[in-house]
Amino acid sequence: MSKFKKKKSGELPPVSTAALPDIVFMLLFFFMTVTVFKKDDFKVAQELPFADQIQKLDKTDPVIYIYAGKPSDRYQDQVGTQAKIQLNDKFADVSEIKDYWFNTLNNEVGAQNRLIAITALKVDNETNMGLVADIKQKLREINALKINYTTKKGEFSKNLEK
Amino acid sequence: MARRKAPEVNAGSMADIAFLLLIFFLVTTTFQEDAGITRKLPPMPPEGVTPPIIKQKNLFTVLVNKNNDLLVEEEVMELKDLRQAAIDFLDNGGGTNEKNEPCTYCQGAKNPESSDHPNKAIISVRNDRETEYGTFIAVQNELVGAYNTLRNREALRLYKMKYTSMDSILSHPQTTDESVKKDLKDKMKVIKDMYPLKISEAETSN
Numbered sequence: 001m002s003k004f005k006k007k008k009s010g011e012l013p014p015v016s017t018a019a020l021p022d023i024v025f026m027l028l029f030f031f032m033t034v035t036v037f038k039k040d041d042f043k044v045a046q047e048l049p050f051a052d053q054i055q056k057l058d059k060t061d062p063v064i065y066i067y068a069g070k071p072s073d074r075y076q077d078q079v080g081t082q083a084k085i086q087l088n089d090k091f092a093d094v095s096e097i098k099d100y101w102f103n104t105l106n107n108e109v110g111a112q113n114r115l116i117a118i119t120a121l122k123v124d125n126e127t128n129m130g131l132v133a134d135i136k137q138k139l140r141e142i143n144a145l146k147i148n149y150t151t152k153k154g155e156f157s158k159n160l161e162k
Numbered sequence: 163m164a165r166r167k168a169p170e171v172n173a174g175s176m177a178d179i180a181f182l183l184l185i186f187f188l189v190t191t192t193f194q195e196d197a198g199i200t201r202k203l204p205p206m207p208p209e210g211v212t213p214p215i216i217k218q219k220n221l222f223t224v225l226v227n228k229n230n231d232l233l234v235e236e237e238v239m240e241l242k243d244l245r246q247a248a249i250d251f252l253d254n255g256g257g258t259n260e261k262n263e264p265c266t267y268c269q270g271a272k273n274p275e276s277s278d279h280p281n282k283a284i285i286s287v288r289n290d291r292e293t294e295y296g297t298f299i300a301v302q303n304e305l306v307g308a309y310n311t312l313r314n315r316e317a318l319r320l321y322k323m324k325y326t327s328m329d330s331i332l333s334h335p336q337t338t339d340e341s342v343k344k345d346l347k348d349k350m351k352v353i354k355d356m357y358p359l360k361i362s363e364a365e366t367s368n
Contacts, residue, residue: 049300053307054199056195058333125294128295129294143205145203147200147203159299
């Protein structure tokens, strides 16, 4: 009658690693699904300003992006150091905004979103307002009135530090 | 001849391959979420229409010059004081709105020299072409902050819930219940009508 056998003394059984691949696969699939590859290559500086009274832009929102800022170092000998606008992955002039906006609307966003499309302005912290005002004026002319000044989350006072 | 058994594939290195892929995706993942200050631009004025004249006391002028200094209502001001100044202006309620109703929910000083009603109060931001974008955003942020403070106060009083949290619940992708959405939208509309966002970004002066 020895129901309770004495355990063999000492040695711990080794931890089974059989489930390790499963766990790794789980993580893998997670990261695979959440990964979004960057759409455009930035050719302009993109140090966005800080703000804390912000609203999120959802991935499902119809968004059209416009970038602006000083050209990155390697493009400076071609296009100079003045702040530039970038549309898709090319430097562009203010006058090209209208064409770009309608092209993106029809090809990517869908023309039915004409009135609710948001234009996200991703403008570098150190850009002059003159350029931003020009962009805004062009958008007003084509009646693209919903805009979003894309910012990073943070205290506004960080904008003033140099 | 006996059929030969197919040799078993060694799956031992599966974990290594998975790890490699995992590390690749880990490195390339950016949890970037765009957020910012959403604004509606004024439509182009139809030709031949003169803009309505706004009483000076209902206008809160913020000027930003090319050295990024602030001039608020003709006085030099630090950026950190702007929010309170804007709140005082919006919440003043010294007079009546278009329907001649006084502002019953305003808690301001009721100064007859300042704004009549939040419905009539307009904040005008003017900036130089040389003004830095960062400063402009900081100013916009503070002005939106002033509106949010007032809206939060009224939303807490009426619905025991902050206006900003209503907004984030509404825009959250997991909020799918239509009745909840409609309820929030209605509530937010009431608050928005109390303090309508009226910030004018005038064309820049040279």
